[in-house]
Amino acid sequence: MPFTGTDAQIEEEQTHFANVISTFQQYAPYALYANNRRRKDFHTLPLADRELLESLGYKERINAVDKAIMTNADFLNLVIANPEIFGHDLDEDEEPHLDEHEGEASRQAMHRHDHPQAGLHNSLQGPSHSHSQSHSHESHSQSHGPHDHPHGAKKKRYKPSEHDMDKLRSTLKQLVRDWSVEGKSERDLCYEPMKEALLQHFSDIPAEERRNFRVLVPGAGLGRLAWDVANLGFACQGNEFSHYMLLASFYMLNRTAQVNQHTIFPYVHSFSNNPNNDALLRPIAIPDVLPSSLPDGSDFSLVAGDFEEIYGSLDEDPSEPHSGQWDAVLTCFFIDTAKNIVNYLRIIHRILAPGGVWVNLGPLLWHWEGNTSNDPSVELTLEEVKTLARKIGFEISNERTIDTTYTNNAQSMLGYVYHAAFWTATKII
Ligand SMILES: C[S@@+](CC[C@H](N)C(=O)[O-])C[C@H]1O[C@@H](n2cnc3c(N)ncnc32)[C@H](O)[C@@H]1O
Structure with a gap:
């Protein structure tokens, strides 16, 4: 069922939905960045401490978490593979919002595990349960929403x-x-x-x-x-x-x-x-x-x-x-x-x-x-x-x-x- 309501409500609803999709899409860089903080902290420690921690398997655990995050990301990308089923048009002409350092952390992690980010799949069929108007009290108040962009430039995606x-x-x-x-x-x-x-x-x-x-x-x-x-x-x-x-x-x-x-x-x-x-x-x-x-x-x-x-x-x-x-x-x-x-x-x-x-x-x-x-x-x-x-x-x-x-x-x-x-x-x- 299409979303109903005033034009303003429909627009708000669509923006909110697009922001949720963006959050799913940016899970990997976000989570990898958080994990990479541990790696960076580790390298600030004295050599003797690092050696001890390495002997405990601390670094291996950080690497294993990167790998697990990528598995989660693969699953989450499948979940949002076909958002049109929810009756919303999404603007595909967006670039992921990666801060310089977040982007670097995620590129390194993806490279380390030779594990490309799952792409979006479009092979799903229509919905089999009914949907009507949806409103949510999840955060509508972020200031990083999609904004106008000069002709030809890609606009920045919502920053979760x-x-x-x-x-x-x-x-x-x-x-x-x-x-x-x-x-x-x-x-x-x-x-x-x-x-x-x-x-x-x-x-x-x-x-x-x-x-x-x-x-x-x-x-x-x-x-x-x-x-x-x-x-x-x-x-x-x-x-x-x-x-x-x-x-x-x-x-x-x-x-x-x-x-x-x-x-x-x-x-x-x-x-x-x-x-x-x-x-x-x-x-x-x-x-x-x-x-x-x-x-x-x-x-x-x-x-x-x-x-x-x-x-x-x-x-x-x-x-x-x-x-x-x-x-x-x-x-x-x-x-x-x-x-x-x-x-x-x-x-x-x-x-x-x-x-x-x-x-x-x-x-x-x-x-x-x-x-x-x-x-x-x-x-x-x-x-x-x-x-x-x-x-x-x-x-x-x-x-x-x-x-x-x-x-x-x-x-x-x-x-x-x-x-x-x-x-x-x-x-x-
Ligand atoms: C604490 S969770 C419980 C979920 C589920 N019943 C369970 O036991 O796992 C409360 C759920 O209610 C939903 N919810 C809250 N207010 C709602 C509303 N006004 N209309 C529909 N769903 C609502 C939330 O999104 C959330 O998924």
Whole structure:
């Protein structure tokens, strides 16, 4: 579906999308440059220190990280090989934005490993899931956007910020969570209880009739929970607005043909808190299942766009109404992305059919707290969120706390554990 909105919104959307693509494209020089800093620092040390460090394999590790970065870059270039599927025209007449020294670092690294940067492939077919308007609160405010250029000169490409690159590195870790064997323990803690609650709620429905029940997964990330729900036989729609997530999930869902087709190295970007080389350099094979293996007749879609705009509009598209049309809503690490949690809960309540179920798991890391863009942010306690849900018309049951990590490097010496709140809520009024 083409992007809609005012001309200014469409232009902003396209610029943002182009900047995300640019971030993917410039991952290699950016990451190699960061790694090359270690090499340069090494050469400033006294000879005796260098010899000792070399005997530990420190230099070899730096070289191995370069190689892993190039493997990541090959994968990321495949993900963005065909951005037209997202309905945007990209300006091809751009040069990568490389600072003099970044360019040198990446040229050296590419030469060292005799590993040319993967080119863009244009052999992909059209999309197989639907896309509508998309808005994101990812950084729109960079000052390095495309600018006018004199006739005949190539314009400089967007210069990704550290924040952009952080989102890209997080996308690699999110691939572990959703699409690798290593991510299974995290998925077992987060997605399994949610699927169990869903099956419990519909336990009197025969499996072959589940396709008549519509489940929505807002903030679907890389799509695994939504895919799992479709695999159980329900009609399932994921919704997501981050271009990083949408590009990566589209590739995983529609362009992978084999289990373990790709290898990525998601943990090579920080040398801190690693007990050994494996913690930093272990390869992760993706995907652990074949995304195209959903049973025949499955009803599975991913819709791109802002949850509140798409599902919260009171002026509904009659061909795609939402009010009272969903039998279940599953929110995993999602409700704290709200600026106004009242609106999120009202929408979830309104789109559910009477007796419909909302299953929630997650912390309350209010995403908009302390924002610098003057956006409003309401930050409730867990008790307040549950009281609010009751006031809006839910009956909450099955409450518990689930201790879980989120895209954690399982081998790191540092790990965050969320005491995530779980509940099943039924729409009673
Ligand atoms: C913390 S992640 C959780 C992803 C996934 N549910 C999981 O458990 O791995 C929250 C996701 O919600 C998405 N998101 C945040 N606000 C959104 C909105 N208003 N509409 C759609 N997606 C949104 C973010 O882009 C992000 O992918």
